[in-house]
Amino acid sequence: METMVITGTRKGIGRYLAEYYVGKGYNVIGCSRSAADYELENYEHYELDVADEKAVGKMVRSVARDHGGIDILLNNAGIASMNHFLLTPLSTVERIFATNVFGTFNFCREVGKAMAKQRYGRIVNFATVAAPLKLEGEAAYAASKAAVANLTQLIAKELAEFNITVNAVGPTPVATDLIRGVSDDKIDDLINTQAIKRMGEYRDISNVTDFLIQKESDFITGQVIYLGGVS
Numbered sequence: 494m495e496t497m498v499i500t501g502t503r504k505g506i507g508r509y510l511a512e513y514y515v516g517k518g519y520n521v522i523g524c525s526r527s528a529a530d531y532e533l534e535n536y537e538h539y540e541l542d543v544a545d546e547k548a549v550g551k552m553v554r555s556v557a558r559d560h561g562g563i564d565i566l567l568n569n570a571g572i573a574s575m576n577h578f579l580l581t582p583l584s585t586v587e588r589i590f591a592t593n594v595f596g597t598f599n600f601c602r603e604v605g606k607a608m609a610k611q612r613y614g615r616i617v618n619f620a621t622v623a624a625p626l627k628l629e630g631e632a633a634y635a636a637s638k639a640a641v642a643n644l645t646q647l648i649a650k651e652l653a654e655f656n657i658t659v660n661a662v663g664p665t666p667v668a669t670d671l672i673r674g675v676s677d678d679k680i681d682d683l684i685n686t687q688a689i690k691r692m693g694e695y696r697d698i699s700n701v702t703d704f705l706i707q708k709e710s711d712f713i714t715g716q717v718i719y720l721g722g723v724s
């Protein structure tokens with residue numbers, strides 16, 4: 494049974510992915526700042542902040558020890574905040590970077606060490622179309638995800654010798670709490686810039702992660718796959 498770590502599994506896309514991959518026969522270990530209000534067979538939940546370097550190291554070491562390694566990492570935990578750049582306090586930018594960039598960095602590094610030992614691994618990070626589309630009102634969020642995309646491409650090179658691939662999926666809007674505060678007009682405008690003009694669904698994301706984590710995808714690394722025809 495392959496072991497998969499997914500971050501941010503309390504709700505939204507992360508919860509869907511936890512349920513989906515347990516259903517596909519994976520051993521799934523999830524995490525988020527709060528406890529999960531659901532239980533699944535072959536699912537374990539850690540309560541931590543992905544930006545907490547020590548807590549992440551501790552979790553990853555205990556998962557690798559208990560399960561004899563980690564095969565797959567889905568770095569899904571993320572937060573957003575929409576505001577005009579001129580009205581965005583630095584504390585908001587720091588909060589967003591702490592989760593999206595530092596959290597992704599922490600998990601890539603710690604899980605990367607466990608994967609390097611076993612000389613195998615699949616890492617998928619979470620980008621967003623807000624970065625390539627340069628969406629107004631999302632300066633901090635888009636910049637944080639641009640950093641995630643660059644980190645993905647760079648560490649793909651450093652981890653290739655260990656047979657670890659590192660890629661990212663860049664979703665379009667998907668109806669979760671993350672975008673609850675965004676007006677319908679804004680979402681419609683965004684969707685109209687996509688080649689394929691519809692909301693993203695959970696299955697669009699698992700379709701990409703399914704492809705990237707399969708053993709046969711061993712020649713695909715450093716790629717950021719945007720959905721909906723955004724490039």
Ligand SMILES: NC(=O)c1ccc[n+]([C@@H]2O[C@H](COP(=O)([O-])OP(=O)(O)OC[C@H]3O[C@@H](n4cnc5c(N)ncnc54)[C@H](OP(=O)(O)O)[C@@H]3O)[C@@H](O)[C@H]2O)c1
Nearest residue numbers: 501503504505506525526527542543571619666667669671
């Ligand atoms: N929904 C969209 O339209 C969309 C579009 C493009 C990209 N994405 C990306 O997809 C990913 C998932 O988004 P979503 O829509 O599912 O968001 P969501 O519904 O708001 O869920 C976010 C999840 O991450 C966890 N989380 C947040 N900060 C955390 C932290 N510091 N440490 C640990 N866990 C944390 C939350 O649990 P706790 O609150 O318990 O910590 C929750 O489980 C994000 O990376 C997001 O940027 C989403």
